[in-house]
Amino acid sequence: MSGDDRDHYHQRDLFFDDDLSYFSSIFSHRPSLDGHGLDPLLAPIMSSTNYGSFEQAFDLSSLPLPPLDVFGSCEGEKSVSDLVIDTTTGVANNVNGGSGVVGTPITPNSSVSWSSNEATGDNDSARCRKDELKPDEEVLQQSTKGDQHGGDGSKKLSKPRKKGEKRLREPRFAFMTVSEVDHLEDGYRWRKYGQKAVKDSPYPRSYYRCTTQKCLVKKRVERSFQDPKTVITTYEGQHTHNSPATIRGSSHMLAVPPTGSSSFLRYPLMYQQTSLNNSGQQRPMNPSFYLQNQSTSLQQLQLADYGLLQDIVPTFINNSLPK
DNA sequence: CGCGTTTGACCAGCGC
DNA sequence: GCGCTGGTCAAACGCG
Ligand SMILES: [Zn+2]
Numbered sequence: 001m002s003g004d005d006r007d008h009y010h011q012r013d014l015f016f017d018d019d020l021s022y023f024s025s026i027f028s029h030r031p032s033l034d035g036h037g038l039d040p041l042l043a044p045i046m047s048s049t050n051y052g053s054f055e056q057a058f059d060l061s062s063l064p065l066p067p068l069d070v071f072g073s074c075e076g077e078k079s080v081s082d083l084v085i086d087t088t089t090g091v092a093n094n095v096n097g098g099s100g101v102v103g104t105p106i107t108p109n110s111s112v113s114w115s116s117n118e119a120t121g122d123n124d125s126a127r128c129r130k131d132e133l134k135p136d137e138e139v140l141q142q143s144t145k146g147d148q149h150g151g152d153g154s155k156k157l158s159k160p161r162k163k164g165e166k167r168l169r170e171p172r173f174a175f176m177t178v179s180e181v182d183h184l185e186d187g188y189r190w191r192k193y194g195q196k197a198v199k200d201s202p203y204p205r206s207y208y209r210c211t212t213q214k215c216l217v218k219k220r221v222e223r224s225f226q227d228p229k230t231v232i233t234t235y236e237g238q239h240t241h242n243s244p245a246t247i248r249g250s251s252h253m254l255a256v257p258p259t260g261s262s263s264f265l266r267y268p269l270m271y272q273q274t275s276l277n278n279s280g281q282q283r284p285m286n287p288s289f290y291l292q293n294q295s296t297s298l299q300q301l302q303l304a305d306y307g308l309l310q311d312i313v314p315t316f317i318n319n320s321l322p323k
Numbered sequence: 324c325g326c327g328t329t330t331g332a333c334c335a336g337c338g339c
Numbered sequence: 340g341c342g343c344t345g346g347t348c349a350a351a352c353g354c355g
Contacts, residue, residue, distance in 0.1 A: 192328055194347060207346070329352070
């Protein structure tokens with residue numbers, strides 16, 4: 001198989017949208033403007049240019065740039081941008097509500113597709129497409145599982161949640177990785193807390209949570225129905241700690257400092273540069289920030305070694321950025 | 324025994 | 340209001 005061939009077909013996979021309800025969630029919204037089946041999603045994905053949300057995803061609080069509103073495809077909709085890293089196509093696409101064009105082809109065979117979805121829950125709760133995506137706007141202060149409720153043993157699940165509170169949805173990043181194993185090693189310890197059947201898909205979706213106490217990072221793993229070789233991993237939240245370095249035999253493991261590290265923040269910047277939309281006046285960055293030169297077979301390895309996007313990104317950046 | 328997985332039940336949001 | 344669906348809980352279980 002030539003890398004080229006894979007490229008094309010992988011891209012397709014990446015944008016199947018309709019088939020994957022999953023994507024609907026990730027890509028917070030589907031363009032209802034167009035009446036095409038595939039085009040709608042494809043277009044936005046392949047052509048997107050907003051990076052504002054990106055920064056938020058990582059750590060807006062410390063990021064210099066304000067969230068863009070460009071991607072607000074829907075009126076009054078919260079800003080949402082999605083990025084997809086395709087480990088196979090080698091193209092990084094930023095998906096958002098609609099505009100712009102960004103594609104960063106790197107190496108023919110290797111690339112990471114990831115998508116980020118962040119929501120800036122502010123005022124309106126208007127939703128672009130209420131299809132399957134959930135409202136990410138509201139924030140739930142859930143400090144803990146809190147049992148402070150009149151909990152009685154009558155029901156198994158007494159809901160401590162209060163009406164007013166809504167669940168906090170953190171930025172999510174989706175990775176598409178070609179792998180035979182569902183659960184990829186990423187350097188962190190995860191505890192599986194659920195598994196659900198995916199609609200219209202024979203493959204289940206697994207829910208994991210970082211085992212580190214204070215860390216609230218979650219991730220979902222599911223195999224693409226369209227392309228069983230592809231595993232879609234969605235991360236939600238940021239680790240508040242270093243990776244436990246549980247990677248055995250993996251010298252590639254990078255010691256990424258916890259959130260807030262300079263290197264960490266560099267990632268978003270990168271994107272800003274790519275997109276002229278913003279105040280992209282930074283330094284020109286190297287387009288090939290993702291996988292540098294790995295063989296196709298190593299793709300998943302890459303992911304496994306680097307694991308989280310957060311980890312991956314900084315690394316690449318560091319490598320490509322002119323220190 | 325500690326830790327992680329399995330699994331059915333529960334819950335909340337949304338569409339009809 | 341009901342039913343569907345995604346997401347979560349937690350008891351039971353398995354394993355080192
Ligand atoms: Zn963590």
